[in-house]
Amino acid sequence: MRRRNLILFVVFLLVAIGIVVGVLVGFLPKTSQLPDLEIWIVHATEETEWLSAAARRFNQEGHRIGGQRIVVHLEAMDSGDALLNIRDEKFLHPPTAWSPSSMLWVNLLNAEWYPRHGTDLIMRVGQYQATPLVLTPMVLVMWQDRAEVFLNHFGEEPDWDTIQEALAAPEGWKTLGGQADWGYVKFGQTDPVLSNSGLVAITLATYEYFDKIRGLTVAELMDSLYRAWMQSLWRGIVGGYDRASANLMRDMILYGASKYDVIMVYENLVATQMKNAPGRWGTSLRVFYPRLNLWNDHPFCILMADWSSADQKDAALEFQKFLLREDIQKEALRYGFRPANVDVPVVNDDPENPFNLYQEQGLQVQIPRINLVEPPSAEVIRELQALFRQAQP
Amino acid sequence: MGRQKRGQTAPWVVGVLTLLLFCCFSAWIVWVVVQSLLPAGEPPQAEEEGIRVTLLYSPEKAAWLEPLVEEFNGSDIRVGGKPVRVLARAIDSGEALQAILEGERPTVWSPASTLWVPLLNRRWQEETGATEPLAIYPEPLVVSPLVIAMWEDQARAMGYPERKIGWAEVIAATLDERGWGAYGHPEWGRFKLGHTNPYFSNSGLLSVAAEGYAAAGKVRDLLPEDLERPDTRDFVQKVESAIIHYGESTEYFARQMAQRGPAYASAVVLEEQTVVRLNLGAYGPLPQRLVAIYPREGTFWSDHPYVILRGEWVDPDQQAAALAFREFLLSRPAQEKALQAGFRPSDTSIPLQNSLFGPDLGVDPFQPQTVLEVPSADTLEALLQTWQGVRKRVNVLLVVDVSGSMADEGKLAAAQEGLKLFLDQLVEEEVRDGQVIEGDRLGIVVFNDRIDMLVPLSLLRPGDKERIRAAVDTLVADYSTVLYDVSAYALQLMSAPENYDEQRINAVVLMTDGLDTASTRYGAYSLMEEIERVSASGRPVRIFTIAYGSDADRDLLERLAEATEGRMVEGTPENIRRLYIILSSYF
Numbered sequence: 001m002r003r004r005n006l007i008l009f010v011v012f013l014l015v016a017i018g019i020v021v022g023v024l025v026g027f028l029p030k031t032s033q034l035p036d037l038e039i040w041i042v043h044a045t046e047e048t049e050w051l052s053a054a055a056r057r058f059n060q061e062g063h064r065i066g067g068q069r070i071v072v073h074l075e076a077m078d079s080g081d082a083l084l085n086i087r088d089e090k091f092l093h094p095p096t097a098w099s100p101s102s103m104l105w106v107n108l109l110n111a112e113w114y115p116r117h118g119t120d121l122i123m124r125v126g127q128y129q130a131t132p133l134v135l136t137p138m139v140l141v142m143w144q145d146r147a148e149v150f151l152n153h154f155g156e157e158p159d160w161d162t163i164q165e166a167l168a169a170p171e172g173w174k175t176l177g178g179q180a181d182w183g184y185v186k187f188g189q190t191d192p193v194l195s196n197s198g199l200v201a202i203t204l205a206t207y208e209y210f211d212k213i214r215g216l217t218v219a220e221l222m223d224s225l226y227r228a229w230m231q232s233l234w235r236g237i238v239g240g241y242d243r244a245s246a247n248l249m250r251d252m253i254l255y256g257a258s259k260y261d262v263i264m265v266y267e268n269l270v271a272t273q274m275k276n277a278p279g280r281w282g283t284s285l286r287v288f289y290p291r292l293n294l295w296n297d298h299p300f301c302i303l304m305a306d307w308s309s310a311d312q313k314d315a316a317l318e319f320q321k322f323l324l325r326e327d328i329q330k331e332a333l334r335y336g337f338r339p340a341n342v343d344v345p346v347v348n349d350d351p352e353n354p355f356n357l358y359q360e361q362g363l364q365v366q367i368p369r370i371n372l373v374e375p376p377s378a379e380v381i382r383e384l385q386a387l388f389r390q391a392q393p
Numbered sequence: 394m395g396r397q398k399r400g401q402t403a404p405w406v407v408g409v410l411t412l413l414l415f416c417c418f419s420a421w422i423v424w425v426v427v428q429s430l431l432p433a434g435e436p437p438q439a440e441e442e443g444i445r446v447t448l449l450y451s452p453e454k455a456a457w458l459e460p461l462v463e464e465f466n467g468s469d470i471r472v473g474g475k476p477v478r479v480l481a482r483a484i485d486s487g488e489a490l491q492a493i494l495e496g497e498r499p500t501v502w503s504p505a506s507t508l509w510v511p512l513l514n515r516r517w518q519e520e521t522g523a524t525e526p527l528a529i530y531p532e533p534l535v536v537s538p539l540v541i542a543m544w545e546d547q548a549r550a551m552g553y554p555e556r557k558i559g560w561a562e563v564i565a566a567t568l569d570e571r572g573w574g575a576y577g578h579p580e581w582g583r584f585k586l587g588h589t590n591p592y593f594s595n596s597g598l599l600s601v602a603a604e605g606y607a608a609a610g611k612v613r614d615l616l617p618e619d620l621e622r623p624d625t626r627d628f629v630q631k632v633e634s635a636i637i638h639y640g641e642s643t644e645y646f647a648r649q650m651a652q653r654g655p656a657y658a659s660a661v662v663l664e665e666q667t668v669v670r671l672n673l674g675a676y677g678p679l680p681q682r683l684v685a686i687y688p689r690e691g692t693f694w695s696d697h698p699y700v701i702l703r704g705e706w707v708d709p710d711q712q713a714a715a716l717a718f719r720e721f722l723l724s725r726p727a728q729e730k731a732l733q734a735g736f737r738p739s740d741t742s743i744p745l746q747n748s749l750f751g752p753d754l755g756v757d758p759f760q761p762q763t764v765l766e767v768p769s770a771d772t773l774e775a776l777l778q779t780w781q782g783v784r785k786r787v788n789v790l791l792v793v794d795v796s797g798s799m800a801d802e803g804k805l806a807a808a809q810e811g812l813k814l815f816l817d818q819l820v821e822e823e824v825r826d827g828q829v830i831e832g833d834r835l836g837i838v839v840f841n842d843r844i845d846m847l848v849p850l851s852l853l854r855p856g857d858k859e860r861i862r863a864a865v866d867t868l869v870a871d872y873s874t875v876l877y878d879v880s881a882y883a884l885q886l887m888s889a890p891e892n893y894d895e896q897r898i899n900a901v902v903l904m905t906d907g908l909d910t911a912s913t914r915y916g917a918y919s920l921m922e923e924i925e926r927v928s929a930s931g932r933p934v935r936i937f938t939i940a941y942g943s944d945a946d947r948d949l950l951e952r953l954a955e956a957t958e959g960r961m962v963e964g965t966p967e968n969i970r971r972l973y974i975i976l977s978s979y980f
Contacts, residue, residue, distance in 0.1 A: 092709065181557050181689045183612060183763030238613055238766040243530070253741040254536060255694060258761045279744025282759050 037068035040093040045244040080194035094307035101196035111378035132297035134337035147286040149178040167236030188263035191241035214374035271336025271354035287362035451505035452483040457734035505595030511770035531698030535736035537666040540685035559689035587638035600662040613766035617775035630783035651676035669735030687760035788897040794905035800870035841872035876909035906941040935959035
């Protein structure tokens with residue numbers, strides 16, 4: 001009996017001690033665990049869907065720096081707003097990196113930052129240099145029925161000079177051979193002060209006007225005929241200026257040709273919205289590539305600012321590498337982007353790949369007749385934006 | 394064997410001690426586990442502090458938004474660990490704008506159209522001296538184009554659906570003295586066009602903008618100077634004088650259309666969404682289907698923006714919570730529900746084709762094909778001023794209680810103040826481009842145990858307002874109340890052929906604080922009979938009643954207003970300011 005009691009006592013004691021130790025062990029890693037390494041990344045609105053899915057996956061995969069788990073937070077923002085917020089250091093969560101739509105904004109931000117701090121905020125060389133993530137060119141998008149009338153009338157694909165002529169048609173679509181109740185020809189672009197695609201649109205129009213692809217100067221922009229020509233383009237905008245490209249593309253589908261007959265926007269946004277057009281308006285969209293173009297390379301820019309620690313910058317670099325990984329780049333195709341990683345082909349066997357789906361509507365892997373223009377200097381960009389502002393009522 | 398040796402612990406004691414120890418450990422473990430499940434560092438609270446998001450939204454969204462607000466509040470969606478509660482109130486866009494300027498502090502505003510956003514910003518900056526706009530980043534929740542709703546038979550008589558009908562045809566038909574006779578149907582009488590009051594309602598503001606475009610012969614670039622041109626003004630004036638109903642709100646119009654059919658109006662400017670809901674029977678059975686005419690010159694879109702205000706009263710928690718609610722409203726399930734409420738969802742992946750949007754509900758999902766350019770804030774202000782200048786004038790009798798009880802609680806002073814406020818809004822005669830433009834017509838009756846004409850009914854001429862103000866200041870409260878008698882007297886006076894003016898809005902505004910104490914000619918029953926008699930006379934007069942103090946016979950005042958299709962309001966300065974606008978909407 002005594003021995004049995006002793007055994008019982010020992011068993012109970014061991015179980016109790018085991019439980020206590022187990023609980024303590026369970027707590028141990030918690031108490032000694034390092035806090036998450038959080039980073040905030042501001043990005044252009046058209047990257048939202050791709051980046052959100054990628055960041056979710058990145059966070060799930062549990063990437064670490066020095067034992068700390070990296071947690072990526074994203075904030076979509078128009079490039080213009082993001083530039084001002086970064087320049088003025090006005091943000092709730094200081095961003096470690098910024099991914100604007102194109103390198104134009106890198107020039108602009110550095111031009112704003114340098115006089116104040118005596119250094120560039122975004123590096124051009126080295127480990128932390130601005131690195132393209134995905135590419136997308138600008139396209140002109142028209143409703144199919146309007147495109148047919150346009151092609152019949154002008155005998156060529158739309159470009160800035162034919163669009164300008166169409167916008168100035170005295171009786172609108174009727175003059176071009178379309179229906180009278182289509183009204184005037186209505187053009188859409190985003191606000192070039194706030195949004196990259198609007199800025200690129202007026203840059204391309206300006207190059208087209210001066211018939212050149214590089215060396216745009218501030219002096220040229222003073223030309224009164226040029227200024228009048230630009231104003232006649234803007235006169236064709238009745239739907240106001242969206243501040244984000246994704247909104248402009250959504251609005252083209254939402255309001256149909258009643259507000260926008262033709263818009264200039266990123267290829268990737270058209271690719272993702274193309275499927276929604278027939279369900280709303282019973283007709284498709286048609287894509288055209290302008291003769292002069294500019295790649296929007298969505299650079300990932302780690303900001304060399306003292307509000308981010310070295311670990312945070314390295315964490316951002318880790319996220320950048322992840323975004324360039326083949327599977328994540330392949331995923332970008334679904335959102336209409338062209339991978340920056342050259343090992344990932346644009347066309348693949350994915351049935352959801354819009355480059356497979358919408359070739360008949362004009363979406364093309366090999367872009368024809370394209371001439372790439374040189375990104376203008378910060379001074380020219382500022383002057384273009386000022387010209388736009390002055391032209392607004 | 395059975396006996397224990399001295400000094401040895403009894404086995405049951407060991408067992409109990411072990412069990413006790415085990416229970417202690419178990420209890421401790423349970424405590425630790427429970428603690429670890431609670432949010433770190435936060436002691437359990439008896440009641441969690443939540444985030445309140447207040448939302449003012451335009452009433453036409455109520456059928457869609459109300460259930461969603463309830464669903465959101467019941468969903469335990471949290472922001473920063475705190476629960477969020479949305480408190481939503483339906484209010485017309487123009488009224489909400491005014492309320493914000495007068496001190497209401499919502500977190501979010503969702504007017505019917507983005508058109509109202511620059512108007513608010515402009516007035517906010519003017520009145521507060523703020524340098525930054527109050528409302529930015531409007532995001533559309535749902536959209537609906539402005540259409541001209543017509544009864545199907547009548548629309549077909551005008552050539553629908555083959556013939557493209559526009560603002561020009563509808564306005565021409567409104568101005569044509571032959572009425573429906575011009576379309577082979579003289580039995581239908583006049584072509585009656587209606588739109589809501591532009592000061593209150595989005596569709597009213599848009600209608601007036603469309604009229605302005607038609608008058609200026611433009612579809613874009615409408616400028617304030619276009620509206621100042623005499624020919625434009627004349628055109629707008631002609632149209633407005635031919636318009637039969639302003640209507641206080643879209644809801645009011647929709648109810649009237651359902652109840653009174655083509656006799657009420659031939660064509661009414663509404664959002665497509667209201668046409669869908671009318672045809673779905675949301676306002677009762679219709680005598681026949683209504684069809685949406687998408688004006689060939691172009692129209693406007695109501696985009697129902699969601700705007701988080703940037704006032705200092707909106708803290709970061711509320712901003713984040715407001716964003717969470719926006720995300721909820723833009724989620725696919727919420728957007729699909731918008732279709733059922735007659736809206737086009739802003740989620741473009743939800744198709745309209747093969748949905749309920751179609752000819753059965755009188756709409757065409759592939760219309761409109763073009764828009765009128767949204768006018769600038771300057772032009773909108775000029776449009777409102779033009780409308781104010783050319784809209785139908787009122788022919789109004791103010792009836793003021795000066796019985797003894799009005800002397801208490803400063804009620805007489807409040808009524809005097811109210812009279813002056815009302816007076817401020819009336820329009821005096823003016824001369825424009827050598828032409829005399831008539832103003833409103835006004836009379837004032839005061840009563841206690843007798844009835845006196847303080848200001849005889851007459852057209853307001855320059856300087857009259859000053860004289861009337863001085864007369865109002867002389868009022869003294871005394872004696873008893875002949876409420877029934879004065880009500881009947883006012884009705885008889887206003888409906889008399891020599892006073893009634895069918896080109897104007899004929900109304901009585903009765904301001905009182907008490908119960909009838911001294912009427913000798915009318916009682917409650919005979920007064921109602923008198924109202925019926927006047928209504929049947931073909932010279933109907935609406936009674937708007939304003940109650941002062943707690944003793945007012947609200948039941949009678951309510952019945953008087955209801956019987957004459959007027960309105961009862963409490964006697965606050967804000968109500969009196971609004972009353973004139975409400976009154977000018979009812980005819």
